[in-house]
Amino acid sequence: MIRTGDEYRESIRDGRKVWVDGEQVDDVTRHPMFKPIVDVRARIHDLAHEEASQARMTYRSAGTGELNAVANKLPRTQQDWHDKRAAVDLVQRAAGGVVTRVGDETIGEMWSLYDGQDVLNEVDPRFSENIRRHIETAVTADPFHVSANTDPKGDRSKAPKDQDPDMLLHVVRETDNGIVVRGAKYETAAAYANQAFTKPTIANWGNDALSDYAVGFVLDMGSPGLKFVCRNGFAGRAPASDYPLANRVDEVESLVIFDDVEIPWEDVLFYQHTRAAAFIRATLHRYSAFPFVQRTLHLADLMIGAALWNVKQTGLEKQPAVQEKLAQLACYRETVNAHLTAAIAMAEPSPGGLLMPNQSLLYTGRVVALSQLPAMMHTARELCGGQICITPDAATFQHPEIAPWLEKYYTVNENWVADDRRRLLAFARDLLNSDYAGHRLTFQLFAQSPPFAQLGAVYRNFDFSGPLDLVKAAAELSDKVDASL
Numbered sequence: 001m002i003r004t005g006d007e008y009r010e011s012i013r014d015g016r017k018v019w020v021d022g023e024q025v026d027d028v029t030r031h032p033m034f035k036p037i038v039d040v041r042a043r044i045h046d047l048a049h050e051e052a053s054q055a056r057m058t059y060r061s062a063g064t065g066e067l068n069a070v071a072n073k074l075p076r077t078q079q080d081w082h083d084k085r086a087a088v089d090l091v092q093r094a095a096g097g098v099v100t101r102v103g104d105e106t107i108g109e110m111w112s113l114y115d116g117q118d119v120l121n122e123v124d125p126r127f128s129e130n131i132r133r134h135i136e137t138a139v140t141a142d143p144f145h146v147s148a149n150t151d152p153k154g155d156r157s158k159a160p161k162d163q164d165p166d167m168l169l170h171v172v173r174e175t176d177n178g179i180v181v182r183g184a185k186y187e188t189a190a191a192y193a194n195q196a197f198t199k200p201t202i203a204n205w206g207n208d209a210l211s212d213y214a215v216g217f218v219l220d221m222g223s224p225g226l227k228f229v230c231r232n233g234f235a236g237r238a239p240a241s242d243y244p245l246a247n248r249v250d251e252v253e254s255l256v257i258f259d260d261v262e263i264p265w266e267d268v269l270f271y272q273h274t275r276a277a278a279f280i281r282a283t284l285h286r287y288s289a290f291p292f293v294q295r296t297l298h299l300a301d302l303m304i305g306a307a308l309w310n311v312k313q314t315g316l317e318k319q320p321a322v323q324e325k326l327a328q329l330a331c332y333r334e335t336v337n338a339h340l341t342a343a344i345a346m347a348e349p350s351p352g353g354l355l356m357p358n359q360s361l362l363y364t365g366r367v368v369a370l371s372q373l374p375a376m377m378h379t380a381r382e383l384c385g386g387q388i389c390i391t392p393d394a395a396t397f398q399h400p401e402i403a404p405w406l407e408k409y410y411t412v413n414e415n416w417v418a419d420d421r422r423r424l425l426a427f428a429r430d431l432l433n434s435d436y437a438g439h440r441l442t443f444q445l446f447a448q449s450p451p452f453a454q455l456g457a458v459y460r461n462f463d464f465s466g467p468l469d470l471v472k473a474a475a476e477l478s479d480k481v482d483a484s485l
């Protein structure tokens with residue numbers, strides 16, 4: 001089943017308690033800081049219905065004959081990955097910027113759950129039916145699904161029991177209907193999503209086998225007791241003509257406060273078992289790292305486009321030094337592309353029988369894409385020149401007394417007129433220099449776990465046995481030397 005954009009909008013008008021800018025929000029679908037990104041999410045639903053894009057966005061289920069979203073399909077073949085990649089490309093182009101947390105990038109956590117069913121059932125079989133049903137719902141019900149991992153955590157040197165216990169989300173009691181949880185999580189898009197796979201963060205949540213902190217569930221965002229306290233949005237702060245990306249694709253984060261929220265038993269996926277929680281954490285990004293890295297590729301394309309249009313406008317693109325800088329951006333772009341392409345070409349079967357992107361190539365690609373991004377933004381910034389941060393706003397370009405002067409100084413030649421130059425500089429500023437640009441960079445850094453955790457994933461997935469064998473042979477080491485020691 002696929003939903004329409006309006007059905008999605010209606011589904012989030014559920015009386016949720018949302019705050020931003022010091023005030024409570026009546027309806028996120030209409031509030032100026034949320035409306036643009038809600039509209040992008042709604043547009044993704046509508047693209048699945050429109051004739052021109054339906055084939056790219058949907059597939060027909062062999063079992064039910066219904067149309068489902070390509071983004072939510074359990075990946076079993078390389079073609080599934082090519083299809084997902086193509087759908088994401090279409091969404092990014094339609095959004096007119098980079099949108100990450102719009103569902104396809106977080107739904108992969110449910111496929112990790114699919115792989116983990118046997119392990120979780122072995123640890124605690126009580127919730128196997130819930131796991132199966134929620135995985136099925138994620139594929140067929142077209143939910144807007146997000147990810148909840150990160151708690152405020154408080155004093156990291158202390159165990160939860162030695163400080164305010166709510167610094168990490170935990171179970172406070174059981175009822176006939178379910179469990180009651182207390183705590184908070186940072187979540188992008190939570191205030192306008194339908195549900196979140198909620199599970200423990202990377203933290204000291206205890207070594208006891210039966211910790212109350214080791215809990216995982218699917219959270220209905222309309223649950224009573226939830227408060228969505230949002231950071232101030234970028235949309236609406238300044239005109240869209242000056243900050244086009246901030247006004248179009250800002251993805252608002254929330255501190256989601258769980259003030260004694262009851263989670264029905266049927267939504268609980270694991271409970272009290274640290275082994276289950278540790279297992280889920282270790283495999284979480286097995287699939288979802290792919291669409292996350294794909295966003296960085298899109299960002300690279302936007303940087304190359306902005307930089308190249310700028311040097312074309314100013315007649316600098318024939319300079320060898322300028323071409324070298326553009327080549328550096330192209331190398332970065334193609335390195336990210338190569339990791340994504342190879343991760344599909346060398347995809348590997350998952351423990352649950354799905355097809356995972358090649359894990360080593362994917363996780364190394366994520367580290368390369370994110371660790372080099374600041375330097376690449378700086379290169380693009382350099383190519384755009386200082387005018388991206390000193391150009392007057394669109395209103396000044398229209399002021400009767402000033403307009404002729406700006407017309408004179410911003411018209412480069414008969415093809416590059418002042419208004420196009422102003423538009424390009426405004427776009428490049430919002431991509432590389434603005435508050436929104438800085439936020440996007442921090443998002444790329446952290447939103448899919450911090451760099452040390454990303455390197456940890458590389459360490460766990462790279463096959464070190466090859467280099468060990470190579471050096472053992474080349475250095476003519478004896479057979480006493482054993483990699484397992």
Ligand SMILES: Cc1cc2nc3c(=O)[nH]c(=O)nc-3n(C[C@H](O)[C@H](O)[C@H](O)COP(=O)(O)OP(=O)(O)OC[C@H]3O[C@@H](n4cnc5c(N)ncnc54)[C@H](O)[C@@H]3O)c2cc1C
Pocket residue numbers: 101147148149150151152153185186187188189253439442443446447448449450451452
């Ligand atoms: C824009 C944005 C969007 C986000 N969206 C989401 C979301 O949708 N869902 C979600 O769950 N989370 C989200 N997050 C949270 C994100 O996952 C966390 O910021 C990240 O996991 C780091 O946690 P922290 O901020 O509490 O940093 P801290 O835990 O305070 O760590 C800060 C730094 O300390 C160092 N450090 C900490 N612990 C260790 C360690 N064990 N070993 C080595 N170094 C260490 C690292 O340098 C680390 O970066 C988002 C964050 C941002 C910035």
